[in-house]
Amino acid sequence: MSFATLKLSAPILTALADLGYEKPTAIQNKAIPHVLAGRDIIAAAQTGTGKTASFVLPLLEQLHSRYKKTDHKLRGKRIRALILVPTRELAVQVEASISQYAKHLEISSMAMYGGVDAQAQKQRLIWGIDILVATPGRLLDMAHQRALYFDELDMLVLDEADRMLDMGFIDDINKIIERLPEQRQNLLFSATISDDVRGLAKRTIHKPVEISIGRDSxxxxxxxxxxxxxxxxxxxxxxxxxxxxxxxxxxxxxxxxxxxxxxxxxxxxxxxxxxxxxxxxxxxxxxxxxxxxxxxxxxxxxxxxxxxxxxxxxxxxxxxxxxxxxxxxxxxxxxxxxxxxxxxxxxxxxxxxxxxxxxxxxxxxxxxxxxxxxxxxxxxxxxxxxxSILNFESKNDKAKGRQAASKQARSPKPRSFKAGSNQPKVNQAKKAHIRSPWPAK
CATH class of the missing domain: 3.40.50.300 (P-loop containing nucleotide triphosphate hydrolases)
Structure with missing residues (x-):
């Protein structure tokens, strides 16, 4: 299968060819059609499997399709897609991928994170951003300062959801979700689908398609x-x-x-x-x-x-x-x-x-x-x-098996009695003292 069979438009296919991408990975093959169809998804995929492209490519395709009939100057300056990530490094990486895949499209993106001057980020938001990649803390700060609005948001992506929960972002994520429009497409990607991740998905995603790619990389x-x-x-x-x-x-x-x-x-x-x-x-x-x-x-x-x-x-x-x-x-x-x-x-x-x-x-x-x-x-x-403990477990299992077999071989066989004189006799003295629970007639 090639990227063309995934129904991606020519500008995106050209960008992929420029990057030397030939065939989609397993997660891309499974996720992209569902995202293009507008479905919510929960995907379990390890790093290095190409998961970033599996949500960025269809996200770009959807924005491109909507914008083809709209004058670039009349689009407005609201955020259309929000990608939440746990770290500044990942925000930079994901935004760099968006820029590469969208280099032949008129779609803007920005990475927003803490630890740097917020004024430059505010100015970028004023100019208008189609896709915002952000860490939860800095995003909430900007929202509290009314530097950004979500009223035109169509898509939410939670990338590396397990890591965000491990880092204690659950309260921030819930506060962000409360600010978003109810009618939106939701995509959740995580290396592991723990109970906490499922709890987050239950509150965020409606009737999702679940995708799991193989074992740990x-x-x-x-x-x-x-x-x-x-x-x-x-x-x-x-x-x-x-x-x-x-x-x-x-x-x-x-x-x-x-x-x-x-x-x-x-x-x-x-x-x-x-x-x-x-x-x-x-x-x-x-x-x-x-x-x-x-x-x-x-x-x-x-x-x-x-x-x-x-x-x-x-x-x-x-x-x-x-x-x-x-x-x-x-x-x-x-x-x-x-x-x-x-x-x-x-x-x-x-x-x-x-x-x-x-x-x-x-x-x-x-x-x-x-x-x-x-x-x-x-x-x-x-x-x-x-x-390794794996060796101990293996040896113990074998030892337990041998002990069980040996014990079974040594144990006496249960006695079986035929009707007649071979049945065990009951001590008559003891029998005399046994009282029936029923009254005598």
């Missing part, structure tokens, strides 16, 4: 996963060794804390490896510049806290490193989902110490398989990381 063979067990004190030295000996050209390195990110950059630089770090403590301008330099190849090794786990789209990133394993399995899935995107192959490496065993068990249970372990003789481990 982490379990797909396009991402080669392996780990190295290491003592915590040797992690930075091991990372430097791997960068040098494995000939790594570029890597996104995930770590849990801001302090740890700055410390790791310093340790790498002492070993002659240039690196930068990105986390919530750095200004928005600096973060955007670092991401731009990383995408262009100026920065080879970027140490990031979880803030970059979602919303960072680097087309040819071949390697992700988990310097620290995350506490939540979904975070691991989204971290390694930064590589192996759009059908490309990728590699995900984790440095695991003994105190990460609990997180490792949870991750391997979700994946349904044991992650390959590699050893490096230069870094012998003093505190051994136990084998």
């Amino acid at each position: 982490a379990s797909k063979p396009k991402i080669q996963q392996w780990l190295v067990t290491v003592d915590k004190s040797n992690k930075s030295a091991l990372l430097s060794h791997l960068i040098s000996t494995q000939n790594w050209q570029q890597a996104l390195i995930f770590i849990e804390t801001k302090h740890g990110a700055a410390k790791l950059v310093s340790q790498l630089e002492k070993r002659g490896i240039a690196a930068e770090c990105i986390h919530s403590g750095r200004t928005q301008d600096i973060r955007e510049q670092l991401l731009s330099d990383f995408k262009s190849g100026k920065i080879k090794f970027l140490v990031a806290t979880g803030i970059a786990a979602r919303g960072l789209d680097i087309g040819e990133l071949s390697l992700v490193v988990n310097y620290d394993l995350p506490g939540q399995v979904d975070d691991y899935i989204h971290r390694i989902g930064r590589t192996g995107r759009a059908g490309a192959t990728g590699e995900a490496v984790s440095l695991v110490s003994k105190d990460n065993f609990r997180e490792l068990c949870a991750i391997e249970s979700r994946l349904g398989h044991i992650i390959e372990r590699k050893e490096f003789s230069e870094f012998p481990v003093k505190k051994t990381v136990p084998v």
